[in-house]
Amino acid sequence: MQDLPEPGPPELALPNLAARRSRLLGDSSRRGIVLSSTSTVVVLAALVAIFALAPGSAVVRHTFLNPTDMWRSFLGNPRAGYYSVGEAIWLNIRMFLAAEALILILGLVVAVIRLSTGPVLVPLRILATVYVDVARGVPLVLFIFMIGFGAPALRLTVVSDQSAAVYGVAALVLSYSAYVSEVYRAGISAVHRSQVAAARSLGLSQWAALRHVILPQAIRNVIPPLLNDFISLQKDTALVGLLGAIEANKAAEIYGETVFNYSSYVVAAILFLVLTIPLARFTDHLIRRDQARRLAGAGQ
Amino acid sequence: MRQMSVAAMAAIAVLAASAGLAGCASEGSSSGASPTGTAAAGGTSSSAAASCSNSAIQGQLFAKGQLTVATDKPVYPPWFVDNKPTNGQGYESAVAYAAAAQLGFSKSQVTWAYEPFDSSYAPGTKKFDFDINEISYSAARAQVVTFSDSYYDVQQALVALKGSPIASKHGQADLKGYVYGDQVGTTSLTFINSQIQPARTPKVFETLNDVKQALQTKQIAALVTDTPTAEFITTEIPHSVVVAQFPSTGEHYGLLFAKGNPLVTCVNKALATLKSNGTLAKLTARYLKDFTSVPTIKP
Numbered sequence: 189m190q191d192l193p194e195p196g197p198p199e200l201a202l203p204n205l206a207a208r209r210s211r212l213l214g215d216s217s218r219r220g221i222v223l224s225s226t227s228t229v230v231v232l233a234a235l236v237a238i239f240a241l242a243p244g245s246a247v248v249r250h251t252f253l254n255p256t257d258m259w260r261s262f263l264g265n266p267r268a269g270y271y272s273v274g275e276a277i278w279l280n281i282r283m284f285l286a287a288e289a290l291i292l293i294l295g296l297v298v299a300v301i302r303l304s305t306g307p308v309l310v311p312l313r314i315l316a317t318v319y320v321d322v323a324r325g326v327p328l329v330l331f332i333f334m335i336g337f338g339a340p341a342l343r344l345t346v347v348s349d350q351s352a353a354v355y356g357v358a359a360l361v362l363s364y365s366a367y368v369s370e371v372y373r374a375g376i377s378a379v380h381r382s383q384v385a386a387a388r389s390l391g392l393s394q395w396a397a398l399r400h401v402i403l404p405q406a407i408r409n410v411i412p413p414l415l416n417d418f419i420s421l422q423k424d425t426a427l428v429g430l431l432g433a434i435e436a437n438k439a440a441e442i443y444g445e446t447v448f449n450y451s452s453y454v455v456a457a458i459l460f461l462v463l464t465i466p467l468a469r470f471t472d473h474l475i476r477r478d479q480a481r482r483l484a485g486a487g488q
Numbered sequence: 489m490r491q492m493s494v495a496a497m498a499a500i501a502v503l504a505a506s507a508g509l510a511g512c513a514s515e516g517s518s519s520g521a522s523p524t525g526t527a528a529a530g531g532t533s534s535s536a537a538a539s540c541s542n543s544a545i546q547g548q549l550f551a552k553g554q555l556t557v558a559t560d561k562p563v564y565p566p567w568f569v570d571n572k573p574t575n576g577q578g579y580e581s582a583v584a585y586a587a588a589a590q591l592g593f594s595k596s597q598v599t600w601a602y603e604p605f606d607s608s609y610a611p612g613t614k615k616f617d618f619d620i621n622e623i624s625y626s627a628a629r630a631q632v633v634t635f636s637d638s639y640y641d642v643q644q645a646l647v648a649l650k651g652s653p654i655a656s657k658h659g660q661a662d663l664k665g666y667v668y669g670d671q672v673g674t675t676s677l678t679f680i681n682s683q684i685q686p687a688r689t690p691k692v693f694e695t696l697n698d699v700k701q702a703l704q705t706k707q708i709a710a711l712v713t714d715t716p717t718a719e720f721i722t723t724e725i726p727h728s729v730v731v732a733q734f735p736s737t738g739e740h741y742g743l744l745f746a747k748g749n750p751l752v753t754c755v756n757k758a759l760a761t762l763k764s765n766g767t768l769a770k771l772t773a774r775y776l777k778d779f780t781s782v783p784t785i786k787p
Binding site: 244247248250251266267268269271337340341348352429430431432433434438441442444445446447448449450 | 610611612628631669672673675677681682685689691694698702704705707708
């Protein structure tokens with residue numbers, strides 16, 4: 189569902205999007221609209237009724253959706269043993285931004301190495317291939333523990349003195365760069381071979397062709413899947429809490445276990461949604477803009 | 489927190505009465521009058537046997553004929569030994585079996601269930617009669633679950649590496665300058681923030697093993713935990729020492745029951761008997777040692 193575009197203002201709707209939208213919403217005639225609205229309302233009302241009328245509904249609402257607990261956990265009160273979830277989300281945001289910048293660079297480097305053809309680069313290619321295989325296969329939690337507890341145990345000067353957030357970002361970069369390099373590689377492979385041939389025939393070197401002809405096209409193609417990975421990355425910053433850093437999810441957990449109520453997790457979830465939904469909408473916007481540009485380009 | 493226990497006991501007595509347990513309710517009020525007094529409990533133990541007999545409590549059990557006791561995985565000494573709750577070794581395992589015996593259960597009639605701490609307070613029916621997992625009583629928690637009376641009164645202690653700054657400098661002002669670590673969900677964090685009030689945010693880890701790892705790699709200056717656990721940790725981590733323990737804040741460990749579970753009345757009687765006949769003191773001496781050698785300092 190999330191891949192389908194949101195219904196937007198009609199003037200933005202391009203022919204192919206309009207077709208997809210009508211498939212999503214069904215018959216766009218007046219009768220169709222009435223039927224689709226009615227069935228949506230009935231299904232939603234039934235779900236709400238099941239939740240509200242269940243024997244344990246009041247308990248579940250108190251446990252997960254209690255406004256007092258949600259507000260308290262949002263504000264925090266260290267003296268009472270818990271931290272502000274609202275403040276802790278800033279650590280997630282900072283870790284996410286730092287990790288994202290590094291992942292975009294490292295992922296691209298790995299992808300370019302894997303697609304290189306020079307015989308001198310064989311050891312690097314083997315290394316990059318092994319890295320991608322291993323990093324994608326190993327659970328992120330293990331990376332976080334290995335770096336977060338391993339690096340301090342090495343007792344090196346700079347390496348061993350970092351904060352939990354720094355180790356967490358390192359682990360996120362290590363894991364996500366492997367995924368992102370594959371996204372890049374798919375994007376680069378998808379650019380037609382004739383593009384390289386054309387660039388080379390114009391006298392561009394192989395690297396210049398890659399940089400000025402192939403990559404701009406490849407990256408534009410893979411922006412939506414890249415953003416998909418970054419939405420996932422935003423949530424995975426919560427795993428850095430394993431290293432003792434008090435990020436949003438950890439703050440929620442501390443609150444929950446201090447007063448035995450899970451509403452704080454809902455607060456953390458809402459804050460994560462506030463971060464991810466704009467990113468999802470931004471992805472849709474980029475897809476639409478890209479399609480509009482291509483259609484315009486086709487006419488020239 | 490001790491001042492809350494009278495209110496909690498009153499609430500328990502009301503709940504027991506409202507559950508229609510006429511037999512236990514009259515007894516409940518008598519034990520409710522002396523929630524923390526052990527002297528009076530001895531006098532009621534004979535009459536307690538009548539209403540809290542094994543057959544009388546069958547209807548309150550999770551599984552008929554069995555006392556289902558829950559705890560987390562893994563479990564640590566000195567509360568459990570060899571990560572096996574079933575062996576009767578370790579303070580909490582021994583207390584569970586002793587309480588079970590008071591209620592007329594043989595050792596084979598005690599079943600152990602696995603209950604992670606963070607799901608022990610989830611809404612819905614519980615898979616156990618009670619959970620024994622070093623869970624501290626607090627008024628906020630007691631609104632969601634029912635606690636038994638104390639089976640261990642807790643003091644918090646500091647564990648650090650020998651020769652580290654905090655091992656020698658732990659005056660009240662010095663204590664504020666260190667980075668502390670503890671396990672998530674423990675009252676140690678509340679203690680750190682409310683009593684020590686350090687300048688730097690403590691680190692909060694998922695498991696005790698993670699906290700120990702952080703101490704060894706010097707990511708934290710000291711870990712804060714209850715004194716028995718602190719003593720045990722020093723046997724595990726080379727060159728570590730219990731720097732000091734803090735005065736009691738009235739904190740105590742209670743058995744965790746589903747909110748309003750009437751069984752708590754009889755379990756409290758069993759605990760009172762174990763206190764008055766010296767069993768708890770004996771088990772404390774056996775498993776939790778004598779901590780008079782650890783200096784007590786002000787937070």
